[in-house]
Amino acid sequence: MSIRRAVTEDALAMAEIAYEAYAAYLPRLGGQRPAPMDDDYRVLAEAAETWIIESGSGEVCGFLVLDGDLLKNLAVRPSWQGRGIGRRLLALAEDRVRSSGGHLIRLYTNEAMVENQRLYERAGYVETRRGHEDGFARVFYEKRLR
Structure with missing residues (x-):
């Protein structure tokens, strides 16, 4: 596995991963598409x-989008889930925030995405609030970085 900055040529793979990763949640969301399914x-x-993470054969397995101290999106292709890729991407996001002088990383997930909530909580993220934003019921998290 290798991690590198994404380039525009990775956009199609990232869009495919977002669709695959979020499609499983559509029934829980009443068919409402999570915003990352429609990102450009x-x-x-x-x-x-x-950033993207690739397999040894060059397949894009997952990606993350970071905006300052906000982890905007982290998605892993379902066929690659359960192999620690999400944790590796979380660690990268934390390292990037730390290297820019930040001491706190924030993220949010949909209230219906309980699997994500468990991952974030196991990784040391603390729920700070719940609320509705942009038509979605969201759970907000943060983690203090050392």
């Missing part, structure tokens, strides 16, 4: 701090 990954690859 070409724009994000150019304008945001976006």
Whole structure:
């Protein structure tokens, strides 16, 4: 596995991963598409701090989008889930925030995505609040970085 900055040529793979990763939640969300399913990954690859993780054969397995101290998106292709890729991407996001002088990282997830909530809590994130934003019921988390 290798991690590198995303480039615009990775946009299609990132969009596919977002669709695959979030599609399982559509029934829980009453068919409402999570925002990452509709993001423009070409724009994000150019304008945001976006990273991908690749398998040894070059398959893009997952990605993250970081905006300052806000982890905006972390998605792993379902066929690669359960192998620690999400944890590796979380660690990268934390390292990036730390290296820019930050002491806190924030993220949010949909209230219906309980699997994500468990991952974040196991990784040391603390729920700070729940609320509705942009039509979604969200759970907000943060983690103090050392």
